Amino acid sequence: MNENANDDAQIRYRVRHLTEYRYSNNVAVCQNQVRMQPVTGGNVTCERTDLSIAPEPTSRDEHIDYFGNRVITFSIEAIHKSLTVDVESIVAVSAQMTTETQPSPEWETLLATSPDDLRRPMIDEHRFGSPRITPSEPFAKYAVGSFTPRRNIIDAALDLTRRINADFKYDTTATTVATTTKEAFTLRAGVCQDFAHVEIACLRAMGLAARYVSGYLRTLPPPGKERLIGADESHAWVEVYAGETIGWLGLDPTNACLVGTDHIPVCIGRDYDDVSPMRGVVLGGGTNTLKVSVDVEPIEPRERTSQASGSNGAG
Template structure:
């Protein structure tokens, strides 16, 4: 499956900003199941400095600054990727290790710190009251880890309502849990909290998802958005990805961009701006299956 992703971010300032420094996480990586065919980034006004680097988690990111007065900042990332079926799709969940055994391995020196760091709390992933009890309804004694993961994924999908506008990135996890409403970032953070609270390692994945239009309706340009899901470490199989927003084991319709402990590590575009006025941000994301036109 070949996809073209166009991600446009516009900042509009009431009065000119004199300086801004930015970090952008929108560069898709090369993976066993993801080949990057094209990537480009257009920034207007043209940056005074621009540098591509790799962060602690292995993600590529772009640093840039605009060091002259400007009332608008537009960042347009375009990528073309080819996706194939990930190896975990052929794993039989019933034959994976019992989840308690995985916890033992993670909390021993047999497992690297690169994996173990993902069973800790983080800025947006807190072990709120009741979270462990919610998780253990799926992670019953001696249950194979992938069976339990998929059961938890289904329960979150059924118990929570996708409600744009109910939360923003500052909304505490307690509120999401109490009202069982939110968007993909909330579902991902809640999933991570459930899994980490019982001692397993799970990380946040940011990227894009092909959004199919209703039957007979045209695809709306700009109707898509950035997406988020999780990856859980399964010994012998690596990081296995699940999407609670859509209740599925991630296959070949998710374009990966970055991984981290939570959203704060992989914010698509963040920075500091020097300005004495308010600003407005507009984001447009379009994901097209090139093979379907």
């Protein structure tokens, strides 16, 4: 079975994520964290990633967080009325191992990992509640229709993914970044963040390990139309632990599909709170306007770049 959105063996991309803030009054000090740079791990190889900030930061540090994500922390301690963060990366994305040659275990066998599995703590922690997700009986009741006895994990999880896509309306006006998972579930509406949170809540309510993935999705223009620069979007989807052979299986409830090579993962976590692209505080500034542009461009295999130093496995 291969139901990836794109079944090419590997695709290379140049990704640019541009964030621009404009302030009505002067900002005296700002402090921010950025999680927009891919790292090598899983089905992604990060060949190069660069981040530029204007104005020039007073201080800038880098670390790898608990989940393996690359984090840039910076402060600007000078008067400014704008802030620009520009991230450009070159990555190669491989297809998931979900063909008919891969054994797909029954979902009940995944309710506990083997005591001998050294990855057990990093798997088991994704079975429980997190800041934005509380697994509960309503989610279990919804999910049980997909997780019938002895059904294999791929079929069951993909069925749940498709049901969420069919039952929930994609509506950018229905929710905000602060909408809770319970509220989105009741509304049966939202955006990719909400769809991902709902599916994770359902999977965890069934006792499975599921985690949140933020990244980018290549969008294809209509036939005969040019690709619009900056028209691609940040995206969110889900990974469920599918056993030692398959590992973490990517599911996209917004598009009712398994994750394919059109999906470019950047960060993983328990939910959105662990992976928000940029967060921070400012002193002053008045009101602000935010402009975000994301461009995902496939590039030819013959183009070569040097391996980025500091690229770390994200699990």
